[in-house]
Amino acid sequence: MTRAAEPREGACGAEPRGRTRAAEPRAPAPEAPPEILHVSLEGYEGPLDLLLELARAQKVDIARLSILALVDQYLAVIEGARRVRLEIAADWLVMAAWLAWLKSRLLLPEDPQEEEDAEALAGQLAERLAELERMRAAARWMGARPQLGQEVLARGAPERLVRQDRGGLNADLPALLRGYVEALRRGHARRPYRPVPRRLWTVQEALAQLQRLVGALPDAEGSWGELRRFLPPTLRGPVGDPVERRAALAATLIAGLEMARGGGIELRQETAFGPILLRRAPGGGAGARAAAMPEEHSHDAAA
Incomplete structure (x- = not known):
C-alpha cells in the first residue's frame, strides 16, 4: 500500500508528458485512446x-462505492483500448489500488496501536509524491539529452597505420650517439688552433698615461699612490680580461721605471710581492728622458 501511493501525482501530470513523448502514428486513427478514465459507480x-481526490478529502462516502465494479470498468477499458499508453494505464491502476486501500481501512476494525495520525500520513504522502516528481523530472532531463548514435556520434576507430622503414639503416640509439661523438672528435682534430686576439696596452700608451696623471699629483712628501691607480679605468676593477689587466700593469711598471730613472717619479715596494707605490719626485721636471725611451722596450713589453 505504501508503493501504491507513490504514482498518485502522475495521474494528473502524466498526460502532457505522455503526449509529448509518444510517437505519432503513421496512419490516422479513427478514434483517439482515452486518457481519462470515466467511471460510473453508485454514488x-x-x-x-x-x-x-474527493476520497482523500473525505468529500465522498467511499464505503458506498463498489471496488469490484471499479475494477470491472478498468479492465473493460483496458481490453477495449489496446492503444492506451502504458504509463496512463499504470496511473489508473494506482488510483484504483489507492481507492481500494482507503476502503479497506474503513472496513477493517481500527487497531489503536497501528493508528496513524492523518497529518503525518498526509505529510508522508506529499513527500513521496515530491520524490516521484523529482524522479520524473530527472527522467525527462535524461530523455532530452543527446543520444549516442543519433544526435551524437562517437569517434571512429583509429587507423592502424604500418610504418615501413625503407632507409636501409640498421642502427640503435647508442650506436647513433657513438657515431655522433666520433664525428665531433674528428672535426675538432682537424681544426687549427687560433688564439683569441687581445688588445694589449703598450708601454708607450702606459708612459703617456703615467706622465699625464703624475703631472696632476701634488709635489709633497707622503703622497704615495698605488701603481694600479694609474691603469686605464676599464682595467682597474675585477671586470675584464685578466690577461689584458696583467699586460697593462706590466707596461705601467716599465713606464714607471723609465720615469723613475729620469728622476720624474719615485717608486718603492715595502714588502715582497706587495703593492708598488708611486709618487711625484721633488723638483718636478721629469718627463723628457722618459719620453725618449727606446722603442725596443715597447716591443719587449708588448711581447
Missing part, C-alpha cells in the same frame, strides 16, 4: 482521478 460518476 459517483466522473473521472477516476477526481474520485480519488
